[in-house]
Amino acid sequence: xxxxxxxTHFELDAAxxxxxxxxxxxxxxxxxxxxxxxxxxxxxxxxxxxxKQRPTSHPLIVHIDSPRFLTRxxxxxxxxxxxxxxxxxxxPLTLVLPRAENVNPLITGGQDTxxxxxxxxxxxxxxxxxFGGGIAAPSANRYGRVSATRAEHVRDEFGNSIxxxxxxxxxxxxxxxxIVACLxxxxxxxRPGAVTLSQLQRVVGEVLVDAAPTSPRVSGTQRSHYAPSTxxxxxxxxxxxxxxxxxxxxxxxxxVLAMRPPLGTYPLLTWINAGxxxxxxxxxxxxxxxxxxxxxxxxxxVQEAPGxxxxxxxxxxxxxxxxxxxxxxxxxxxxxxxxxxxx
Numbered sequence: 001x002x003x004x005x006x007x008t009h010f011e012l013d014a015a016x017x018x019x020x021x022x023x024x025x026x027x028x029x030x031x032x033x034x035x036x037x038x039x040x041x042x043x044x045x046x047x048x049x050x051x052k053q054r055p056t057s058h059p060l061i062v063h064i065d066s067p068r069f070l071t072r073x074x075x076x077x078x079x080x081x082x083x084x085x086x087x088x089x090x091x092p093l094t095l096v097l098p099r100a101e102n103v104n105p106l107i108t109g110g111q112d113t114x115x116x117x118x119x120x121x122x123x124x125x126x127x128x129x130x131f132g133g134g135i136a137a138p139s140a141n142r143y144g145r146v147s148a149t150r151a152e153h154v155r156d157e158f159g160n161s162i163x164x165x166x167x168x169x170x171x172x173x174x175x176x177x178x179i180v181a182c183l184x185x186x187x188x189x190x191r192p193g194a195v196t197l198s199q200l201q202r203v204v205g206e207v208l209v210d211a212a213p214t215s216p217r218v219s220g221t222q223r224s225h226y227a228p229s230t231x232x233x234x235x236x237x238x239x240x241x242x243x244x245x246x247x248x249x250x251x252x253x254x255x256v257l258a259m260r261p262p263l264g265t266y267p268l269l270t271w272i273n274a275g276x277x278x279x280x281x282x283x284x285x286x287x288x289x290x291x292x293x294x295x296x297x298x299x300x301x302v303q304e305a306p307g308x309x310x311x312x313x314x315x316x317x318x319x320x321x322x323x324x325x326x327x328x329x330x331x332x333x334x335x336x337x338x339x340x341x342x343x
Contacts, residue, residue, distance in 0.1 A: 188208040
């Protein structure tokens with residue numbers, strides 16, 4: 001059980017004042033930690049992109065404390081969007097809607113749509129209520145890298161570059177929100193998350209899947225994303241020990257994220273057994289990737305995830321993390337790997 005942590009009045013006052021002054025504040029949500037900026041402060045928004053090294057074409061998500069403020073950010077709220085908000089807010093669902101005229105184009109990546117969410121974490125709710133407005137917040141990590149699910153991860157990423165980090169403990173879910181676009185009379189799932197496709201369908205009926213050529217750009221959907229610095233490969237369970245042994249014979253240390261213990265003993269190996277429960281696996285996925293990234297290994301091998309929808313968000317994040325490894329040069333002397341042991 002993840003403990004519920006609430007901010008002190010002093011912390012809240014400091015965070016609110018920092019946001020109003022155009023400074024950045026990192027804060028916890030139930031998904032991942034966010035790097036928050038006053039959504040109506042252009043200089044603060046630009047600072048988010050600069051600090052994360054994020055392209056300005058990549059839109060941000062606006063966080064609000066209640067669905068009743070949605071019309072401040074969206075010029076139209078379709079019936080399907082209202083139904084989804086009623087069912088899943090506060091919670092890990094982001095809605096993409098036609099943007100209101102006042103929304104800064106830095107938030108939208110220059111598009112005519114805006115992404116909005118009402119987070120459920122009590123500290124996020126405290127902050128948003130005390131602030132009294134929208135907070136634009138991508139994940140609190142460098143662009144394209146592993147998201148932060150603990151305050152210490154944010155410190156590792158940014159050091160003293162952020163005015164304040166509200167420490168709400170570990171994020172309950174550990175993966176970013178489900179993103180759904182409600183545009184032009186249709187509902188489309190653009191990024192999987194804790195709210196699954198079947199859950200969406202039970203509320204609104206038909207839900208289109210995957211981006212269309214006309215779909216808006218949204219957070220975290222680049223082919224390469226969520227990646228550790230160490231190249232990562234997704235491996236069938238039966239091949240893990242074979243590849244670990246081949247790497248060891250070449251003098252290479254392997255890092256493994258699996259759903260079971262290793263079947264043997266290997267000298268150059270860091271192995272994490274993350275278990276077979278998707279909720280527990282997701283909760284610590286990014287923490288595990290950060291641990292393995294620091295292990296000094298040549299490559300991270302991740303056991304292929306099951307194919308059912310409970311693992312859809314996990315598969316999505318791992319596939320994008322693995323895509324970032326494309327183009328990495330293989331370490332000199334890794335003949336077994338070069339012969340095709342690794343994809």
